Amino acid sequence: MWWGSCSSTSPAYVVAGVVLSAIGWYAPLAEFAGCGATVPLLGFGHLLAKGVRTALEEEGAVGILTGGLTAAAAGITTSLVCGASSCGFCR
Numbered sequence: 001m002w003w004g005s006c007s008s009t010s011p012a013y014v015v016a017g018v019v020l021s022a023i024g025w026y027a028p029l030a031e032f033a034g035c036g037a038t039v040p041l042l043g044f045g046h047l048l049a050k051g052v053r054t055a056l057e058e059e060g061a062v063g064i065l066t067g068g069l070t071a072a073a074a075g076i077t078t079s080l081v082c083g084a085s086s087c088g089f090c091r
Contacts, residue, residue: 017047
């Protein structure tokens with residue numbers, strides 16, 4: 001399969017973004033590195049962690065399940081719509 005080489009490392013970048021955000025290192029890294037630290041995979045992990053943290057403070061334990069998806073809903077929807085439309089366009 002054509003995506004075999006990159007699919008094994010992509011989750012690692014998302015998890016790295018979550019871990020860096022959880023220990024409080026993502027914001028200083030993004031400030032130091034600029035837009036290089038906000039690449040899509042690290043940034044997506046940070047967005048998920050930030051959404052969970054915010055929802056946990058506002059909604060309690062339910063925020064653990066809903067916060068990440070709520071925070072990343074626009075990006076997830078956009079990627080699905082673009083992927084579906086490009087599949088239809090390329091056929």
